[in-house]
Amino acid sequence: MYDYDSHDRRLVNERVAQFRDQTRRYLAGELSEDEFRPLRLMNGLYIQRHAPMLRVSIPYGLLSSSQLRMLASIARRYDRGYGHFTTRQNIQFNWPALERVPDILADLAQVDMHAMQTSGNCIRNVTSDHLAGIAPDEIEDPRPYCELIRQWATLHPEFSYLPRKFKIAVSGARRDRAATQVHDIGLQLVRNEQGELGMQVLVGGGLGRTPIIGEVIRDFLPVRHLLSYLEAILRVYNLLGRRDNKYKARIKILVRAMGKEQFAARVEREWSSLRDRPELTLAQDDIEHMKRFFRPATRAETVNSAPLDAALAADPGFARWYRHNTVEHRQPGYRAVFVSLKAPGVPPGDMTAEQMEHVADLSDAYSGGELRVSHTQNLLLADVRTDHLERLWRELRASGLATPNIGTLTDMICCPGLDFCALANAGSIDVAQAINQEFDDLDYLYDLGELRVNMSGCMNACGHHHMAHIGILGVDKKGQEFYQLTLGGSSANDAAVGDRLGPAVPKQDVSAAMRTLIETFVELREGEEGFLDTYRRVGLEPFKERLYATTD
């Protein structure tokens, strides 16, 4: 992973000192609430329902074991002993005291971490594929480009007071695991006919109140122009994006209003004055230099497959975990291992300090001391020898991190909802738990195949409910918690926004409604067909009929 040098460190330390002074001036009354708000947001600090919430940046989801240990230590010393991993590969602490946030940031700086630009109307943490560098279907490792973008965007003088937040995702594989089509800018690494590396550029995707799939404005951008082209897009957005209504301020609304062609033309015009600027042009050296940080770990050339085969034959529990919680690695003899943060009874994405420390040790022992956060709110040990898998499984199981449910209905994405979030209409964690209890038969879940269920506590859609096969959105009906269901969304290559099923259902009926939808699917599916395929074949009606017939 990227290694800080003295300049990177100094910048982070200076940012801590700056924020410490800003906090002091706020507490002394020298900065008004309104003046402090954007400053604290740009450093990841929200004021939540019960206490401030601090969101710490995990650049494109990559984390070292010592960083994870520091997160554990922060959870223990400043919070209530746990942290919450988010859909944008970051971590949130829900209970820090405002006055102590500068100290937390200073501790983070010790392990080259920060909270810069994890919130606010600026360029946010860039996200990527959690299988970057190991996926068999990869065209090119996206992480060097993510780091280049991270540095370019950090404290960018021109783009720190944008109309609204701005999210960039980069995918380097054939299968899009970074949801590039629902980001303000989505970048897909591609090769042209001459074999040169470039990017397909999408703009204007996004979730929230108005979910929109991004549009391609450039089929092939040579990688050397990456930064100048981003700068051109951001400038057009900064100048023309709406600032009069925060619900219409995202770039997707601008792209829609201008039309894709017009928007693209405007970007090209702006780009013409930027594209040859030497400071925005990446030389091959710059890229090679960055790539060196992401070279694969030294791996064994051959791994004896006998221990794995024996363990698979001997222990059905292990075999089940292997099948569902590990994925193919580019190098034979290795697997990538999901650390499931979706155990029954635990809020999705939550992890205790003890679990973090245990997993940090496991990553040192089995996976080169590195970890990744997936946008499905699980962790990943990306480089595990297959002859170590059984031992690793036992260790994970001892910490409650081996629930073999990755990719199943209970591997739900879920925002913090009413329990923590000041904006929430309805609870999400308790509903996730109710669903988890309703579907506690693993074999039944496996038969259903891959099923993505996402839940958000309000229209802001932090839980990406629109992009789920089954989405659940908390709404408020006269002070009561209700839930709107959507079907047929996807954030993969076949991206689609889910369709609204019908009237929202009351809280106590959500898990029964889920049961009805799943039963309907089971009746309608042909053979091993997946939920999305069935849905696309039969449409909304059969689901609607069944659900509302039973609840009427």
Place this chain on the structure above:
Amino acid sequence: MQQLIRNRELVEADRWRLVADEESLPGTGDLILPLDRYLEERAASDDRGSGRRGLLVDGTVPAEDIAPLLPELDLVAIRFPSFADGRGYSLARQLRLNHRYTGELRAVGNVLRDQLAYMERVGFDSYLLEEGRDPRDALQAFREFSGYYQNAPLEQLPRIQRRARRKAA
């Protein structure tokens, strides 16, 4: 009284004066005129009086619209209606980089300490602080960081590239 910072120093006596919309045009002195007024006066007469001329615009004005005026201007003031409205940053950069404007570039309006360093880095060199703000405190803003990732106006290359090339050399 509003305090002015120019080139990271407090300016005690600023010679520039902003002419209000209804005010009749003084014959002498360095005057800053709002865009409409500037165009009006310019159309009416070639006589610029004895003083220098400055222009006041909002961040919403397209850079191309004022580009033809730049050669005759010694100052451009960009107004920030709210410190959170970042359009002025892009306009400043367009004027400096695309249109090679080299005169004074002044930030006016809701100009606060915590944005000054960002403003400097897009090409502003003077800042009219909002009423009642401590200018000495504001001057600290320029010293908070000793370097950035993006290139500063006088650097050839940003840090990403300087480092790579140093290593490669």
